[in-house]
Amino acid sequence: xxxxxxxxxxxxxxxxxxxxxxxxxxxxxxxxxxxxxxxxxxxxxxxxxxxxxxxxxxxxxxxxxxxxxxxxxxxxxxxxxxxxxxxxxxxxxxxxxxxxxxxxxxxxxxxxxxxxxxxxxxxxxxxxxxxxxxxxxxxxxxxxxxxxxxxxxxxxxxxxxxxxxxxxxxxxxxxxxxxxxxxxxxxxxxxxxxxxxxxxxxxxxxxxxxxxxxxxxxxxxxxxxxxxxxxxxxxxxxxxxxxxxxxxxxxxxxxxxxxxxxxxxxxxxxxxxxxxxxxxxxxxxxxxxxxxxxxxxxxxxxxxxxxxxxxxxxxxxxxxxxxxxxxxxxxxxxxxxxxxxxxxxxxxxxxxxxxxxxxxxxxxxxxxxx
Ligand code: SF4
Ligand code: FES
Numbered sequence: 001x002x003x004x005x006x007x008x009x010x011x012x013x014x015x016x017x018x019x020x021x022x023x024x025x026x027x028x029x030x031x032x033x034x035x036x037x038x039x040x041x042x043x044x045x046x047x048x049x050x051x052x053x054x055x056x057x058x059x060x061x062x063x064x065x066x067x068x069x070x071x072x073x074x075x076x077x078x079x080x081x082x083x084x085x086x087x088x089x090x091x092x093x094x095x096x097x098x099x100x101x102x103x104x105x106x107x108x109x110x111x112x113x114x115x116x117x118x119x120x121x122x123x124x125x126x127x128x129x130x131x132x133x134x135x136x137x138x139x140x141x142x143x144x145x146x147x148x149x150x151x152x153x154x155x156x157x158x159x160x161x162x163x164x165x166x167x168x169x170x171x172x173x174x175x176x177x178x179x180x181x182x183x184x185x186x187x188x189x190x191x192x193x194x195x196x197x198x199x200x201x202x203x204x205x206x207x208x209x210x211x212x213x214x215x216x217x218x219x220x221x222x223x224x225x226x227x228x229x230x231x232x233x234x235x236x237x238x239x240x241x242x243x244x245x246x247x248x249x250x251x252x253x254x255x256x257x258x259x260x261x262x263x264x265x266x267x268x269x270x271x272x273x274x275x276x277x278x279x280x281x282x283x284x285x286x287x288x289x290x291x292x293x294x295x296x297x298x299x300x301x302x303x304x305x306x307x308x309x310x311x312x313x314x315x316x317x318x319x320x321x322x323x324x325x326x327x328x329x330x331x332x333x334x335x336x337x338x339x340x341x342x343x344x345x346x347x348x349x350x351x352x353x354x355x356x357x358x359x360x361x362x363x364x365x366x367x368x369x370x
Pocket of ligand 2: 191243244247263264265266317318319320321
């Protein structure tokens with residue numbers, strides 16, 4: 001089995017910058033860690049600029065400016081301007097809340113390339129309930145209008161779960177109305193806040209299959225009009241997803257305090273050593289940090305992955321999910337039907353899909369700050 005070395009490790013293509021964990025919304029499926037990082041730990045403007053300069057030097061092409069709500073950073077325009085000046089393609093991932101028309105035009109002037117706007121549902125009342133924020137749905141419609149008026153390419157992102165899965169098709173239609181050129185219908189991934197909320201979020205297998213069929217039909221109907229991406233729920237899958245396109249293979253995440261992690265949930269895996277941009281260069285971290293090298297390549301794989309014909313397609317699935325379900329990050333992702341523990345996953349899905357809808361543990365800030 002090949003063990004990755006600096007000469008065999010490829011270049012990352014994307015960097016997700018979690019500029020802040022502050023956010024006005026309280027979505028119960030938020031991928032941020034349950035122990036949120038506080039404002040006083042956030043990297044400074046100069047700190048983030050150095051990260052982006054190093055990212056460009058390392059060969060990264062795209063930066064996703066995310067959070068929490070990235071617009072909560074007062075220096076967001078300056079950061080976008082800096083990314084543009086070092087040649088990075090920038091995507092702002094926003095809830096729209098706290099965004100003004102003036103900010104949109106300043107971001108356009110600063111060189112922002114793309115905006116991704118989240119929606120919680122196509123039904124206003126349900127959307128506001130899921131977001132834990134009254135008026136969120138209405139505000140997002142207005143923000144989408146400003147985004148289109150400024151001629152930004154727009155992706156609408158919708159996270160699906162039991163409370164909104166029946167309106168999957170309606171959410172695609174809403175994205176078309178809002179002028180999106182792409183819509184991501186991403187079923188909840190059970191990490192971060194979604195894990196403790198799993199019983200309130202999990203759809204049934206029948207609901208999932210219906211939604212997948214509806215989305216397939218819409219893809220055909222709206223071919224050429226909008227790109228529809230679908231992420232199916234792992235708990236009802238036969239094979240796992242290639243999480244992050246393979247561990248430390250394509251992406252780098254940087255947390256608000258500058259900790260560099262291979263994926264948003266990797267801090268849940270005990271024993272991993274993460275390096276920080278305040279102490280190491282991004283290049284050193286990519287090639288040499290213990291957390292990035294922990295599951296790189298295929299040498300770490302157990303059976304059945306080790307001898308599986310899909311081992312370089314899905315890379316054994318998701319390490320964080322293997323840890324969350326089995327307590328063993330080295331195991332085959334139990335979402336895979338070839339895992340000896342796959343039945344655990346289907347049993348959990350069956351039990352959790354009978355939980356009470358809307359009985360959420362809302363993501364709170366700063367109450368849960370570590
Ligand atoms: Fe992927 Fe491992 Fe399952 Fe094969 S056994 S399909 S490599 S998760
Ligand atoms: Fe960490 Fe999948 S979320 S490997």
